[in-house]
Amino acid sequence: VIEKGKPDHSVITTCAYCGVGCGFKAEVKGGEVVRMTPWKDGQANHGHSCVKGRFAWEYAFHADRITKPMIREKITDPWKAVSWDEAIAYGAKRLKDVQEKYGRKSIGGISSSRCTNEEVYVVQKLVRTGFGNNNIDTCARVCHSPTGYGLNQTFGTSAGTQTFDSVMDADVILVIGANPTEAHPVFGSQMKRRLRQGARLIVIDPRVIDLVKTPHVAAELHLPLKPGTNVAMINALAHVILTEGLEDKAYIKERCEDQAFADWCAFIRDEKNSPEMAEQYTRVVAADVRAAARLYATGGGLDHKGNSAIYYGLGVTEHSQGSTAVMGLANLAMLTGNVGFSGVGVNPLRGQNNVQGSCDMGSFPHELPGYRPVGDEAVRGSFEKDWGLKLDPEPGLRIPGMFDEAVAGQYRGMYIQGEDVAQSDPNTAHVEAALRNLDCLIVQDLFLNETARFAHVFLPGTSFLEKDGTFTNAERRISMVNKVLEPVAGLDEWEITCRLSRAMGYDMHYDTSAEIMDEIARLTPTFAGVSFDKIKRQGSVQWPCNADAPDGTPIMHVDHFVRGKGHFVITEFVPTEEKVTRRFPLILTTGRILSQYNVGAQTRRTENNIWHEEDVLEIHQQDADDRGIRDGDWVNITSRMGETTLKARISDRMQPGVIFTTFHMPKSGANVVTTDNADWATDCPEYKVTAVEVRLTNHQ
Numbered sequence: 069v070i071e072k073g074k075p076d077h078s079v080i081t082t083c084a085y086c087g088v089g090c091g092f093k094a095e096v097k098g099g100e101v102v103r104m105t106p107w108k109d110g111q112a113n114h115g116h117s118c119v120k121g122r123f124a125w126e127y128a129f130h131a132d133r134i135t136k137p138m139i140r141e142k143i144t145d146p147w148k149a150v151s152w153d154e155a156i157a158y159g160a161k162r163l164k165d166v167q168e169k170y171g172r173k174s175i176g177g178i179s180s181s182r183c184t185n186e187e188v189y190v191v192q193k194l195v196r197t198g199f200g201n202n203n204i205d206t207c208a209r210v211c212h213s214p215t216g217y218g219l220n221q222t223f224g225t226s227a228g229t230q231t232f233d234s235v236m237d238a239d240v241i242l243v244i245g246a247n248p249t250e251a252h253p254v255f256g257s258q259m260k261r262r263l264r265q266g267a268r269l270i271v272i273d274p275r276v277i278d279l280v281k282t283p284h285v286a287a288e289l290h291l292p293l294k295p296g297t298n299v300a301m302i303n304a305l306a307h308v309i310l311t312e313g314l315e316d317k318a319y320i321k322e323r324c325e326d327q328a329f330a331d332w333c334a335f336i337r338d339e340k341n342s343p344e345m346a347e348q349y350t351r352v353v354a355a356d357v358r359a360a361a362r363l364y365a366t367g368g369g370l371d372h373k374g375n376s377a378i379y380y381g382l383g384v385t386e387h388s389q390g391s392t393a394v395m396g397l398a399n400l401a402m403l404t405g406n407v408g409f410s411g412v413g414v415n416p417l418r419g420q421n422n423v424q425g426s427c428d429m430g431s432f433p434h435e436l437p438g439y440r441p442v443g444d445e446a447v448r449g450s451f452e453k454d455w456g457l458k459l460d461p462e463p464g465l466r467i468p469g470m471f472d473e474a475v476a477g478q479y480r481g482m483y484i485q486g487e488d489v490a491q492s493d494p495n496t497a498h499v500e501a502a503l504r505n506l507d508c509l510i511v512q513d514l515f516l517n518e519t520a521r522f523a524h525v526f527l528p529g530t531s532f533l534e535k536d537g538t539f540t541n542a543e544r545r546i547s548m549v550n551k552v553l554e555p556v557a558g559l560d561e562w563e564i565t566c567r568l569s570r571a572m573g574y575d576m577h578y579d580t581s582a583e584i585m586d587e588i589a590r591l592t593p594t595f596a597g598v599s600f601d602k603i604k605r606q607g608s609v610q611w612p613c614n615a616d617a618p619d620g621t622p623i624m625h626v627d628h629f630v631r632g633k634g635h636f637v638i639t640e641f642v643p644t645e646e647k648v649t650r651r652f653p654l655i656l657t658t659g660r661i662l663s664q665y666n667v668g669a670q671t672r673r674t675e676n677n678i679w680h681e682e683d684v685l686e687i688h689q690q691d692a693d694d695r696g697i698r699d700g701d702w703v704n705i706t707s708r709m710g711e712t713t714l715k716a717r718i719s720d721r722m723q724p725g726v727i728f729t730t731f732h733m734p735k736s737g738a739n740v741v742t743t744d745n746a747d748w749a750t751d752c753p754e755y756k757v758t759a760v761e762v763r764l765t766n767h768q
């Protein structure tokens with residue numbers, strides 16, 4: 069802990085990093101934050117924290133913070149600091165000029181999963197009112213959009229089923245495509261506590277993640293599948309459960325749709341879904357798949373069935389079949405009766421602090437707040453009445469569509485809040501070409517990020533220490549973010565958006581962020597009972613929170629699924645189009661490490677920790693030997709999209725043929741090589757599978 073003296077007061081708030089949503093006490097002395105102490109009453113963390121939340125907050129005071137609005141005519145011009153009024157009037161005029169020339173739908177916005185619910189809500193409202201279209205998307209597009217689609221199709225709502233504490237009632241834990249000890253450390257520790265008590269663990273992941281080997285919690289079964297074959301694996305697990313009669317017949321009969329289940333059974337029983345057939349794709353021996361299926365289905369119980377819980381992350385969603393895999397996991401849980409009580413469920417581990425909230429708040433081109441279709445006249449009507457104008461009934465563009473249309477020349481203006489698409493989105497060359505084509509790009513952020521290189525207006529945003537509002541974590545828990553300091557640039561982030569809206573011609577006005585939440589509650593049935601007062605009184609609220617559940621809902625689908633009966637979906641395995649060839653014989657997969665966070669905008673600017681200063685390429689000894697690569701050598705990685713250079717680390721975490729890196733540093737350019745392939749249902753990019761070649765190079 070950085071000791072800077074005894075604090076004179078403290079403010080309870082919520083961590084701004086991952087989707088665990090830990091509560092913290094920000095301790096302040098003389099107007100300066102002196103330390104962050106995990107809050108013992110935090111309902112997601114119970115007094116625990118990880119290095120990021122506890123130590124990586126000094127970015128809020130980094131010299132790179134931009135504290136004045138800035139404008140420039142061309143992206144080659146130097147920035148000019150101006151007043152808020154001038155910057156907002158300039159940005160609004162440029163956006164209006166674009167619309168005049170290219171039409172109402174030629175502009176749009178991207179909201180941030182790092183911002184509060186209230187800040188996100190006003191951004192989507194600005195696009196729908198001030199811009200007059202539905203070209204609004206969120207960075208959830210590139211991470212958990214398949215979760216929203218898949219869980220909605222099967223269970224009827226786009227959210228995880230459990231509280232984190234529910235893991236303490238699990239007898240078998242199935243972790244697939246997630247690395248909780250690095251990416252969700254506080255929940256990872258809770259999971260390890262349960263494993264030390266005797267719960268049994270199955271890990272399905274191409275890499276040997278920490279949970280596979282950690283003493284006393286090590287996975288009983290590790291299925292190191294080839295990247296891109298999740299659906300084949302999940303279908304094989306279901307095939308074993310069904311053909312061996314391990315399904316929960318009573319649960320299925322009572323809780324699930326008969327016909328959909330019968331159709332699904334006919335599909336899944338087919339020999340093509342057997343572990344032996346799947347082995348040719350997954351490279352995992354059939355006997356291990358059979359053992360994992362039996363363990364999951366029985367919950368490890370011999371005399372009585374135990375509880376089995378599924379936890380998954382971006383290793384499931386960021387694939388061309390991301391949504392299919394999510395539905396496959398939901399099928400598994402329904403098949404074995406593992407939904408609707410503590411210790412079970414299908415639990416997405418959300419990456420960003422408010423990715424759940426940014427989706428809940430209607431940051432999708434086809435959905436208004438609360439996941440209600442923009443095309444539904446009655447739903448639209450309720451917003452029209454409250455907002456006082458007619459809304460566009462046509463869904464707008466998703467993020468990849470925005471870039472495609474920008475390159476094509478018809479989409480010419482964007483407002484991007486707290487999202488560095490030039491570094492985080494795949495196929496960097498395409499993204500940069502799109503951004504370069506815009507006649508007006510407004511970036512609202514803490515720092516001049518990579519995306520801001522293409523901006524005409526820069527509006528300085530607020531760090532979590534300067535916000536008040538709410539974040540919603542991976543367990544649907546809405547927690548308060550309380551202002552510790554005033555915004556360094558003088559304006560609340562939601563007020564910046566309101567001013568832009570007014571300059572665009574739509575009079576959006578609030579006096580406090582609590583008023584915004586009151587509007588969200590008024591217009592969104594699942595939030596109807598939510599208010600700042602209630603959150604403060606209870607410590608947090610898990611949605612749905614309304615007349616049926618006045619205190620909130622820790623566990624969903626208890627007596628029936630939100631959609632009524634659970635819906636089995638046929639999940640045909642379709643191999644990705646990204647094929648290894650003689651020219652590109654290795655598969656690159658990407659992820660995150662404990663001490664860094666996403667594009668590193670915050671963690672790279674925090675000195676009070678031992679930070680990794682570079683992204684490295686993890687490669688198996690055999691692949692390294694084949695190429696004459698030694699540990700620490702610089703290597704060139706080439707894909708069909710582009711090339712980049714990284715330092716090699718020979719790692720026994722990797723399997724032959726699969727390499728791994730992170731994308732925390734702008735200079736590593738991992739996304740220069742990733743492809744345009746995307747989930748068929750949601751366009752979530754296939755970050756996890758890129759065919760590449762690696763060669764020794766002398767250049768850094």
Ligand code: SF4
Nearest residue numbers: 083085086090118121
């Ligand atoms: Fe923050 Fe996540 Fe770490 Fe908790 S686990 S302190 S929410 S980064």
